[in-house]
Amino acid sequence: MGKITTSIITIGDELLIGQTIDTNSAWMAQELNALGIWVHRRVAIGDVREDILSNLAKEAELSDIVLITGGLGPTADDITKPTLCDYFQTRLVQDEATLQRVLHIFESRGLPILERNVAQAMVPESCTVIANERGTAPGMWFEKDGKIYVSMPGVPHEMKGIMESYVLPQLAAHFNTPAVVHRTLITSGMGESFVAERLTAFEAKLPPHIKLAYLPSYSLLKLRLTAFGADKVTSAAELTVYFHELMALLPDITVTDQDISIGEVLGQLLKERGKTVGTAESCTGGQISTWITAIPGSSAYYKGSAITYANEMKMKLLGVKSETLQAYGAVSEETVTEMLAGALQLLETDYAIAVSGIMGPDGGTPEKPVGTVWVAVGSREKMTAIKYHLRYDRERNTQMTAVYAMNELRKLILE
Template identity: 65%
Template structure:
């Protein structure tokens, strides 16, 4: 059984000066992994002919499949197409279908078609065109010395479309990929090194074909087992056996035994129980609601949210008594409890989660330093609270607080 290797090349100065975060590579890697292709390396280079050619040469050394994204726009800084044309030795010809599509795109918007837009329809005659239904830059497939090269635009939804419409199917047809399977456990309440200690014997006894990875995840911990084998059935059976053993060792700290985020875990719980939730947020500023509603179908169980950033909203919309705010302050156990009660009244949901804290960089006091966050979760009868101290920057503190709040509600519901 030969392992099939892929290498990803991302082209664009914007990646090298840090103006853009590369989310394409992670998505592509996931998709390749699902079909048993192992990504060996990922390389990012600038819009520079010499660097692009060097990357093409180096990455084709160990990889069977080279996927290239970026550098295909209509502007002068995008040079990937002429470089590929040179590298694979051809000449640029017009691709009729793309030309029609470019014309139609601009006409439907009542805009004139510019020369630089028409040029998007030129492709090397050495490539197989992978038609881009979502944009003007076509995908291009080249072959050289038994290797497969695919060039795609860097715009995420255009790249994803070309991958799903063509590339993944072509790879599945042309390569005999091994079975590569993952099972993931999400845990809560125990640090990485303590989990590692508890599963030490299990880890040492794993067969060579199964790998274990620890993936800290905003205060939770993901454990992933990866198995590789000749066929899917026997690989799945071997993986399942070890995954069950892992689950039994960690039974008390399991959140979910699938690779889904906590916002999806809570959604399933609510859906199964036919219950609804809402959020009453101060410092997290709507991020918990955003996470919950990022799940398709969340309208079945999510009623809504009150973001009470200003204190008077806590009073006017969430009915937090003025006296509580004055006596205990906005960042207090009493306030988040009152936010839960008031939120349930205002939004009419079965469950409510409330958060109030100081996420930084400023606003801390001696008594309540930056990172102090009170949270509460409950229903109309009962409520639980917890105080956290987050030690990161504003953005990360927001994410950690949001995950912790959803996890608190999960624990309340499953208590």
């Protein structure tokens, strides 16, 4: 069988006006790709009957699978189910199992149940009902003219539950999908074009069934090698040879050979060495500690943070000298070095990170323009401070600072 293709249709006016960000499509694409099923179209449409009908027909002409999220709620603007009835020429009927689940949810919470809540148990008669263990709106599986359609709630937690428990296993059983194997190398410290220049000869000799993708994100660059084949074991073995060659070409900028976050990279390093870390954050406002603690088990190596946004907090909590702030300012090598020393003492950790900067859009001066950032990392025995000049908006400057700081500590630990 050739390439299995999928279209994803997300339904909801809130998606079109930017009120809600579509994270569902990205997650579904990753999960489908792992099965060897390719998403080649993603479409966002409003709660309009004609748009839903026309896009269902159009995507079914192009894809083997059509996945739909949204429009299954209990309010008047949720029109997906009656529209699906029109498309599949069927009618709404009550699903007893769904009704009992809805009743149980409301009764267990001591809440009154409304008629519109009972209506959640109404489903198109021609569908296979998929239980939603995380909410009231069930998923629905349809087959028509050799194509598969699946309608699911737009709530990410509920959609993921339905995908993991039913949709993905069913699709894997239904299709004879090709083997798709990925290996990812994460780098930092060299721009995408310069990395590509270094890899020119490597890319030129890749066979047609192995592809290299460049995926830049803030100050990191992911290099993803993908192999396509009939057998996963054979494809993985072949891919490993090329991946090791890729790694050998970029030893000076490699962060990790796993597709994981910088928080997990740093956490693994600390855990392996039995060391602890804390942070003293000014301009990042807790972003670094958020990324560290997003990793399960981070309590084994993370002790805490001092979020010292104001200068008086830098002095009060971290012992930064008043004369240092007056002479050099908050955004300076001298200040972040004192912040680092103070964090090590306050938090009693083996390592610490300290950051101070001007994230924008205002606050800059000719001497210290917006995007000026100082980062200090180290231990009681060894410290280093680095100055960065960032040029983006406030959000991106903050996230890039967090990445740079965590990566600098990673490099220092490995020295």
